[in-house]
Amino acid sequence: MPVKAAIDLGVDYLLGGTHAEDVLPLLEGTPIRYYSFPGRIVGHPSILEGSQAEIVEIAVTVACNQGVAGLDLHAYRSAAMYHRSRLSGRGKAFGPTGPYGRE
Template sequence: MPRTSPDFIFMLTNQDRTVADAADRLKEVLAAGITHVGFKDIGLPFDKLLDLASAIKASGATLYLEVVSLDEESERRSAQAAIDLGVDILMGGTRPNVVLPLIASRNIRYYPFPGKIVGHPSKLEGTIQTIVESARQLTAIKGVSGLDLLAYRFNGDVEELMTRVCEAVDKPVVVAGSIDSAERMAAVVRSGAAGFTIGTAAFNGAFSGSSNLRLEIQTECEVLRRIQADACGIAAPVLTRT
């Protein structure tokens, strides 16, 4: 059982692309009390991403960039974008040999994907054993701060995958992609993951059935509190919405 609740990282993304109205949506996200916010490196022109990054940093939230890079050159560009955007945590990608030399002198934590990543939206391929071994190899590299695990993009026993990866490494594991139900969120908590991302599910109103993003995020936070309270055997507080 995890000692603390995993970080809820809200991604201003839908179907692995930063949403066109991300700047306006950010206001709703922050009003809902979220303190970890990220976006992808595709979906908006770079000047808009710069403005978005500045607004997130100005709010005091931790800033994440998750890269969508299928080749070496685009991954290099994504790492440079992370530097230019001033992100706190760079997630995704599969080439630490490309990324780490670029960010070595920067205060950026790096969480690459373990396993084989294919397509867009991204899918995770391999067996549990090969993904666990990939996780071990990545976290043994100096400069790799944690992992970005696309658990629910894996066609297999997802809870076993999450648990085994978290048990196999001594660095934080963030579970990303397709967490769209209380059952999946509870499985993430049980696995011991340090954090998880939600983006598309929130824009689709997966937890509240509402198109009101602030209400949706508040519902997700309430679900997380209740899951954590159940795990600890205590009564969860009732959320008062404003």
């Protein structure tokens, strides 16, 4: 399990995952800072699914958990942006030169 490996390796930060309720008890008593994904993560490379409102609602819920140090955002690879990029023929580029308008 990645969480147990992180503990054994003595990492400072653990990023990702969508099951904070399962991870946090394992990290209790360790100095590891946990940054969970908000939203629904699918596929590989992973894509963030859901509307902006859904993602914000999940982010707030996750961030309110004692032990969650922050969030690991995949918003730059949201499903809406990914599909828009694929339909427009812009390829796989994401970020400042991708589907956000700058060519």
